Amino acid sequence: MKMLIFGGAGFIGSSFAQSLLSEGHEVEVFDSMYTGKAANLSACTEKKGFKLIKGDMRKIEEVKRVVTGQDIIYHFVANADIRGGMENTFLDLEHNLLTTYNLLEAMRKSDVKKLVFTSSSAVYGEPSVFPTPESYGPLRPTSLYGASKLAAEGYISAFCENFGMKSFIFRPVNILGSANNHGVVGDFIRKLKRDAKGLEILGNGKQRKSCLHVSDFISGVKVAVGSGKEATNIYNIGNLDWVDVDGIANQVARAMELKGVKYSHTGGERGWPGDMPFVFLDTKKLCACGWQPKLNSGQAVFLAAKEMLRAFDIEDKHKEHY
Template identity: 30%
Template sequence: MIGAKTTILITGGAGFIGSNLCEYFLSKAYFVVCLDNFATGHRHNIAPFLKLDHFKLIEGDIRNLEHCRAAVAGVDYVLHQAALGSVPRSINDPITTNEVNVAGFLNMLVASRDAGVKRFVYAASSSTYGDSESLPKVEDKIGKPLSPYAITKYVNELYAEIFSTTYGIETIGLRYFNVFGRRQDPNGAYAAVIPKFVMQLMEHESPIINGDGNFSRDFTYIDNVIQMNELAMLTQNKEAINTVYNTAFGDRTTLNDMVSYLKEYLSEFDAEIANVKVIHGPNRAGDIPHSLASIDKAKKLVSYAPKYSFQEGLKEAVKWYWDNLK
């Protein structure tokens, strides 16, 4: 029976997605181990969990194989979220991005293989589609990567496939599409666009859209991502294992429309926000013009049924930011 005797390791568990996964699985009475070096994660994200008997924090780095081995000891499932995100960060510092996302990933695979974990579910990325212009994005049709970050996430998929076929470890990759929601950090040079814009609008500052604002994204609310991780971890469908899935809602929104929704929802709390002007800047290097996922494979093989549309998720996220950051 799944429950307190089942142990999950969540790497990057103090980060945005990782801490939400920790919270969810703790609520389901799993024993949760969090591995994080706090390079991009935050202690306040996991502070409420530290007093729980079924939560364990290991402060360590996936670039250190011994840290990885210590973290996987006695673990049934690994949800590998630890990575250095951000296309611009990878362009500015490709070496560190590669060390964390490739060498660190390989360390986690080796440690998981040697510890005999039941399944290794990992965060892949929609950036893997690269310069492919086909829409919607289907898992078996990718293009050439457009950034060092995209290369690292594609290499993760290649390593996972080799480890599945060579060593027999079960792996599932989840290609995340522009995940957003509670606890996503609005601060720092590489902050994601939604929390950054929310923070700016709450301060009555003009957000800067890269380009004309007609680039579009399949923005995906965090609760859909949690659902997909749980399905990937627990599926008993043999056909569903050792592959990758788009993890998205399956719809796209332009950046211009996204900002319009933000202003609309935030102005319910502060009417002045409706009057904040938007600035347009140059396009950003390495950006994919349009992103839209086909989620048919996930629906068919793991019964994925995302509950939150972009607008529904955005309303939830805006309320969380207003309640927690204002």
């Protein structure tokens, strides 16, 4: 099949590109390289059927040029910096919502029917039910990132309803893996590489986060895309457990083989405005399709920390070489 991945040079998109190519699909990646990196695609570039297109999804003409003839479109483009989006309030609107509208309109004009979209658990804001099911409401996001994802879900649903398209919307928890250059695990590794004795943790360290390794995320998306029967299919995707932020720090220190690291906390239930103190999603709907994560939250953190450390070493060697 012909597949196009918007945001395919980013963390999740590049992992997906590798996986789809290994199954023999033709894969085109469209990315502005805003946070994406060519190095994330080094395992793809020599493979038959792979193409990288540099472009900006905020420009509808560029999007229209690439969607025609695609069997499935994956939309992984986003401003993934939630905190940054609270400082520059236009970021989430343009990278998360405008990009989605441009894609839907381009698909409508080119008669392309199938879309996979990564929304976020941030659409739930601070829910009162745990694990939180897809049917939870009213949805009141607490970050502009979450708000833009919820708005994008609404546009996708309305386009699918009116123009005969089919969509698969995923609401992921924290996804972890080697190419993840943002988020708590990479942040802790960078800080501990600078100072292996002490670690500053944002918030009180008790924020509870369900974490999923990217390999489990990919298998979950594939299972759902093979099962969903509605015009718009919405799935939570996360782990069956969670780990608190101090626990994440413990796993990172263990992966770095550090002992006796002293933690200091900036305090408060949230690490920053818009941070969610507890993220734990009900994944019964996805599990009923035959999916189960292979790694629990703690194991996902540990494996991702090991993978990121290897990736950081390769980057450092590359810098020394040039």
